[in-house]
Amino acid sequence: MKVTVSRRAHFNAAHRLYRKDWSDEKNNEIFGKCNNPNYHGHNYELIASVTGKIDQETGYVIDIKILKDIIKTEVEDVFDHKNLNLDVPEFKDLNPTAENIVVVIYNKIKVRLGEHLELEVTLYETPRNFVSYSG
Amino acid sequence: MKVTVSRRAHFNAAHRLYRKDWSDEKNNEIFGKCNNPNYHGHNYELIASVTGKIDQETGYVIDIKILKDIIKTEVEDVFDHKNLNLDVPEFKDLNPTAENIVVVIYNKIKVRLGEHLELEVTLYETPRNFVSYSG
Amino acid sequence: MKVTVSRRAHFNAAHRLYRKDWSDEKNNEIFGKCNNPNYHGHNYELIASVTGKIDQETGYVIDIKILKDIIKTEVEDVFDHKNLNLDVPEFKDLNPTAENIVVVIYNKIKVRLGEHLELEVTLYETPRNFVSYSG
Amino acid sequence: MKVTVSRRAHFNAAHRLYRKDWSDEKNNEIFGKCNNPNYHGHNYELIASVTGKIDQETGYVIDIKILKDIIKTEVEDVFDHKNLNLDVPEFKDLNPTAENIVVVIYNKIKVRLGEHLELEVTLYETPRNFVSYSG
Amino acid sequence: MKVTVSRRAHFNAAHRLYRKDWSDEKNNEIFGKCNNPNYHGHNYELIASVTGKIDQETGYVIDIKILKDIIKTEVEDVFDHKNLNLDVPEFKDLNPTAENIVVVIYNKIKVRLGEHLELEVTLYETPRNFVSYSG
Amino acid sequence: MKVTVSRRAHFNAAHRLYRKDWSDEKNNEIFGKCNNPNYHGHNYELIASVTGKIDQETGYVIDIKILKDIIKTEVEDVFDHKNLNLDVPEFKDLNPTAENIVVVIYNKIKVRLGEHLELEVTLYETPRNFVSYSG
Numbered sequence: 001m002k003v004t005v006s007r008r009a010h011f012n013a014a015h016r017l018y019r020k021d022w023s024d025e026k027n028n029e030i031f032g033k034c035n036n037p038n039y040h041g042h043n044y045e046l047i048a049s050v051t052g053k054i055d056q057e058t059g060y061v062i063d064i065k066i067l068k069d070i071i072k073t074e075v076e077d078v079f080d081h082k083n084l085n086l087d088v089p090e091f092k093d094l095n096p097t098a099e100n101i102v103v104v105i106y107n108k109i110k111v112r113l114g115e116h117l118e119l120e121v122t123l124y125e126t127p128r129n130f131v132s133y134s135g
Numbered sequence: 136m137k138v139t140v141s142r143r144a145h146f147n148a149a150h151r152l153y154r155k156d157w158s159d160e161k162n163n164e165i166f167g168k169c170n171n172p173n174y175h176g177h178n179y180e181l182i183a184s185v186t187g188k189i190d191q192e193t194g195y196v197i198d199i200k201i202l203k204d205i206i207k208t209e210v211e212d213v214f215d216h217k218n219l220n221l222d223v224p225e226f227k228d229l230n231p232t233a234e235n236i237v238v239v240i241y242n243k244i245k246v247r248l249g250e251h252l253e254l255e256v257t258l259y260e261t262p263r264n265f266v267s268y269s270g
Numbered sequence: 271m272k273v274t275v276s277r278r279a280h281f282n283a284a285h286r287l288y289r290k291d292w293s294d295e296k297n298n299e300i301f302g303k304c305n306n307p308n309y310h311g312h313n314y315e316l317i318a319s320v321t322g323k324i325d326q327e328t329g330y331v332i333d334i335k336i337l338k339d340i341i342k343t344e345v346e347d348v349f350d351h352k353n354l355n356l357d358v359p360e361f362k363d364l365n366p367t368a369e370n371i372v373v374v375i376y377n378k379i380k381v382r383l384g385e386h387l388e389l390e391v392t393l394y395e396t397p398r399n400f401v402s403y404s405g
Numbered sequence: 406m407k408v409t410v411s412r413r414a415h416f417n418a419a420h421r422l423y424r425k426d427w428s429d430e431k432n433n434e435i436f437g438k439c440n441n442p443n444y445h446g447h448n449y450e451l452i453a454s455v456t457g458k459i460d461q462e463t464g465y466v467i468d469i470k471i472l473k474d475i476i477k478t479e480v481e482d483v484f485d486h487k488n489l490n491l492d493v494p495e496f497k498d499l500n501p502t503a504e505n506i507v508v509v510i511y512n513k514i515k516v517r518l519g520e521h522l523e524l525e526v527t528l529y530e531t532p533r534n535f536v537s538y539s540g
Numbered sequence: 541m542k543v544t545v546s547r548r549a550h551f552n553a554a555h556r557l558y559r560k561d562w563s564d565e566k567n568n569e570i571f572g573k574c575n576n577p578n579y580h581g582h583n584y585e586l587i588a589s590v591t592g593k594i595d596q597e598t599g600y601v602i603d604i605k606i607l608k609d610i611i612k613t614e615v616e617d618v619f620d621h622k623n624l625n626l627d628v629p630e631f632k633d634l635n636p637t638a639e640n641i642v643v644v645i646y647n648k649i650k651v652r653l654g655e656h657l658e659l660e661v662t663l664y665e666t667p668r669n670f671v672s673y674s675g
Numbered sequence: 676m677k678v679t680v681s682r683r684a685h686f687n688a689a690h691r692l693y694r695k696d697w698s699d700e701k702n703n704e705i706f707g708k709c710n711n712p713n714y715h716g717h718n719y720e721l722i723a724s725v726t727g728k729i730d731q732e733t734g735y736v737i738d739i740k741i742l743k744d745i746i747k748t749e750v751e752d753v754f755d756h757k758n759l760n761l762d763v764p765e766f767k768d769l770n771p772t773a774e775n776i777v778v779v780i781y782n783k784i785k786v787r788l789g790e791h792l793e794l795e796v797t798l799y800e801t802p803r804n805f806v807s808y809s810g
Binding site for chain 1: 414462
């Protein structure tokens with residue numbers, strides 16, 4: 001009897017899509033206006049969905065306050081009001097596309113959960129563009 | 136060629152998270168402010184998603200008016216403007232966490248559907264906290 | 271050059287609409303299912319909108335962190351996860367309709383703002399029902 | 406390491422649910438007010454979700470501008486501000502239920518994607534009624 | 541002490557923007573794709589906002605069930621699942637632009653309200669285009 | 676008979692709140708994490724609301740395609756995927772608070788409208804923080 005428990009969170013960040021090892025021409029061709037050298041930004045919306053059995057004592061799969069705290073520590077405290085390229089070590093050499101960000105976030109939250117719990121992370125870059133990853 | 140048809144509904148209810156067989160201290164420790172003895176409440180939003188083959192005659196998996204009526208009879212009529220702990224028999228001895236509520240709702244809707252139809256229920260306790268269950 | 275700055279917040283609460291000095295019949299006639307003796311509840315969404323001149327030094331009408339803190343102290347800390355009828359002194363003898371709640375909230379926030387600032391408060395009881403008050 | 410990339414789009418269209426080979430009585434019985442002979446309409450919201458491996462060079466599963474263009478060419482240009490029954494060839498003899506529309510859209514987008522990419526399409530007929538199909 | 545009480549409702553309808561007394565060329569030039577001869581359609585979302593004094597007995601400006609019923613009778617029952625041009629008498633010779641629709645709706649609701657109550661109607665033609673009118 | 680016509684648009688941008696003529700300490704004290712030297716960013720949502728009389732010929736206050744184009748030229752083309760501090764001349768010496776941005780946008784759109792039309796602009800910096808200005 002597995003139930004999925006989801007928590008929505010958000011952070012605001014600047015980023016730029018480009019590869020240091022590519023020419024300006026190639027970066028512009030592939031990443032278009034997302035390659036603005038002075039960065040642009042987003043209100044990222046995040047949904048972390050944890051699947052597991054209901055604990056018969058508490059009626060919880062996971063106390064959502066615990067999930068909320070994990071998201072705060074692993075994601076909000078380090079990504080919010082930051083420049084992903086310059087301020088977040090994971091993206092020093094990794095292009096901060098939505099796809100790469102959602103994998104990084106998944107990995108950071110997953111290690112904090114018990115092994116009996118599955119995880120899926122959905123990340124909205126804009127209300128119209130979003131990605132999800134479940135390992 | 137299976138398609139999933141979803142219907143969104145809602146109900147407003149009061150509830151309190153606690154176990155009668157636990158001390159006040161333990162209830163407070165585990166359930167925090169959700170254990171307020173005078174109850175608190177939510178606008179619960181519900182999505183019932185039914186999966187099956189498209190009927191070649193009608194072009195429907197299920198007539199959404201039928202699904203809407205099942206949700207009304209099984210969920211809205213008995214949960215809306217109610218106190219889940221006191222007014223709804225299923226929670227007389229079952230802690231009305233979102234996880235337990237979604238399983239109860241799933242079971243009530245599932246028996247009303249033909250056996251060839253699969254069901255998933257998603258329940259939003261708040262816009263940021265939600266759960267889902269598919270049997 | 272007046273600008274309006276708005277902050278959205280929320281709280282979950284139980285309530286019951288009724289008058290102690292009316293008979294059960296009259297309460298049922300006027301307040302219908304909102305008069306459930308065991309209470310029901312809502313996810314209240316709140317928008318506090320403050321209007322004033324832009325401070326030429328900071329570019330702010332009001333630092334939104336200050337507005338956020340006022341809402342937390344005056345509204346969230348005292349209304350969230352509470353029973354409005356039983357746990358909130360303002361509604362001891364005042365029927366907690368959306369109209370009465372929004373006036374109470376307006377008064378609590380207004381006294382915390384400088385006299386040069388105007389206020390409007392909008393309160394969503396459900397996504398389809400909401401009220402607003404500006405003094 | 407498969408990630409799902411989703412793009413939201415929309416189109417406005419008129420339609421009518423009925424079968425030419427049924428009597429008016431039977432069409433009314435089965436399709437109710439959706440069978441209005443003069444049509445009614447919707448703001449259809451569409452989510453196309455593409456699943457595949459992250460390209461290690463670009464950090465993309467699919468460039469979302471490409472997905473956006475496919476949706477524009479295959480769906481928006483031919484469905485938007487149209488009468489589905491009269492203006493869209495696929496529905497000449499196919500009842501434009503949400504289920505049938507989502508399958509048509511899936512097929513039109515799927516042939517434009519590389520074979521290594523999976524697709525799911527979700528179609529909102531109203532904010533409360535929606536369908537999804539993944540082949 | 542005036543409070544505004546708002547109720548959200550919706551209806552789905554087909555329409556076409558054009559003037560019978562104009563040539564096809566002029567209609568196309570002015571109304572573009574909204575002039576599709578076979579119609580297109582929308583999920584119209586409606587907010588009716590009623591302003592007045594709080595009744596000291598009930599705590600209501602207006603019982604929202606009454607407002608909900610007025611909207612049902614005056615708007616939903618006559619506009620929902622209809623073709624505005626063909627099925628709704630008010631638009632027989634009046635171009636059903638959002639502006640003209642919102643004025644028609646305002647007039648239909650206003651006559652049903654007591655004279656001491658003010659009204660504003662907001663009509664969403666799409667999530668991105670909307671109009672409002674207050675007499 | 677004045678009606679208000681509103682159009683919603685959006686742009687993504689990076690920004691930083693600070694004054695060049697203040698010390699780092701003062702900037703940090705006043706602007707907190709919004710003063711991150713490497714910038715952060717937002718999905719700004721914009722609503723431009725134009726009020727005027729309905730043209731009896733067309734049924735329009737303003738053709739919303741014209742309003743959409745003005746927003747595109749004046750706002751989206753110059754703000755989207757940009758760094759407001761570095762890429763937008765208006766903010767070279769003006770702190771890009773939401774209040775200052777909304778006034779700049781108002782002025783840019785207002786000069787493009789006929790004198791008989793009134794304007795209000797609402798700007799969402801996040802779903803919870805927004806500002807509005809009407810001259």
